[in-house]
Amino acid sequence: MSVSNSVFLFGYSGHAYVIIESLLDAGYQVKGYFDFKAAENNPYGLDYFGYEKEVDVKSIVGNNLVFPSIGDNSIRKNLIGLFEKLHLNQFVAVDSSANVSRTALINPSTYIGKNVIVNGQTKIGKGVILNSGCIIEHECQVSNFVHVAPGAVLCGNVSVGEECFVGANSVVKQNLMISSENVIGAGSVVISHILEKGVWVGSKLRKL
Numbered sequence: 001m002s003v004s005n006s007v008f009l010f011g012y013s014g015h016a017y018v019i020i021e022s023l024l025d026a027g028y029q030v031k032g033y034f035d036f037k038a039a040e041n042n043p044y045g046l047d048y049f050g051y052e053k054e055v056d057v058k059s060i061v062g063n064n065l066v067f068p069s070i071g072d073n074s075i076r077k078n079l080i081g082l083f084e085k086l087h088l089n090q091f092v093a094v095d096s097s098a099n100v101s102r103t104a105l106i107n108p109s110t111y112i113g114k115n116v117i118v119n120g121q122t123k124i125g126k127g128v129i130l131n132s133g134c135i136i137e138h139e140c141q142v143s144n145f146v147h148v149a150p151g152a153v154l155c156g157n158v159s160v161g162e163e164c165f166v167g168a169n170s171v172v173k174q175n176l177m178i179s180s181e182n183v184i185g186a187g188s189v190v191i192s193h194i195l196e197k198g199v200w201v202g203s204k205l206r207k208l
């Protein structure tokens with residue numbers, strides 16, 4: 001059976017625009033989108049297929065590809081639960097400008113954006129966003145449903161727990177662990193483990 005290169009997106013706002021550009025550049029066809037309502041702004045002229053909770057997604061999508069184009073970690077997690085339940089065809093979307101190690105392990109429904117670097121022996125979970133220009137250094141482990149925002153740097157052997165948000169241009173020093181569901185503010189510098197759940201900001205990290 002030949003593999004489709006046609007993609008149905010779930011979510012159609014800012015984050016989707018970024019993904020659509022990557023998909024088109026890589027030769028995919030974007031069939032349209034599901035969302036809770038039709039988008040007022042439709043810059044890519046996509047067809048609307050309804051709200052995934054109200055329509056028969058499986059019969060619309062068939063054997064084509066699906067991708068979660070939502071920045072919010074918990075919504076993305078729920079979408080991937082739906083994909084798994086319906087046995088839909090998931091894939092890894094990688095922008096053609098990204099530089100990904102041949103030894104990196106990357107799970108489905110993860111997006112790797114423009115100018116991202118993913119170095120050797122990294123493990124990237126499912127439903128992860130590695131946003132524009134972030135750097136995931138050697139041996140990092142990025143768990144499911146994490147969002148690493150534009151320009152953030154995970155130095156070597158950093159471990160980031162499920163559903164964390166690592167803010168734009170933040171830096172995490174090597175060999176550190178961040179437990180699940182933490183939020184690191186934009187421009188923060190993480191220099192010690194974060195094992196307590198919270199929102200963390202600053203170059204001398206403090207909990208808000």
Ligand SMILES: CC(=O)SCCNC(=O)CCNC(=O)[C@H](O)C(C)(C)COP(=O)(O)OP(=O)(O)OC[C@H]1O[C@@H](n2cnc3c(N)ncnc32)[C@H](O)[C@@H]1OP(=O)(O)O
Nearest residue numbers: 131149150166167168183184185186187188199201202208
């Ligand atoms: C493609 C994309 O756009 S992907 C998205 C990329 N976006 C980002 O990375 C932004 C990440 N978000 C942030 O940095 C946010 O400011 C958060 C989540 C850390 C905090 O947001 P909020 O809870 O709304 O905090 P709020 O704006 O009310 O600020 C609370 C306090 O924290 C401080 N603060 C907030 N963010 C930061 C930060 N990144 N660094 C340092 N201090 C900060 C504020 O100055 C304020 O300080 P004060 O209490 O002394 O006045």
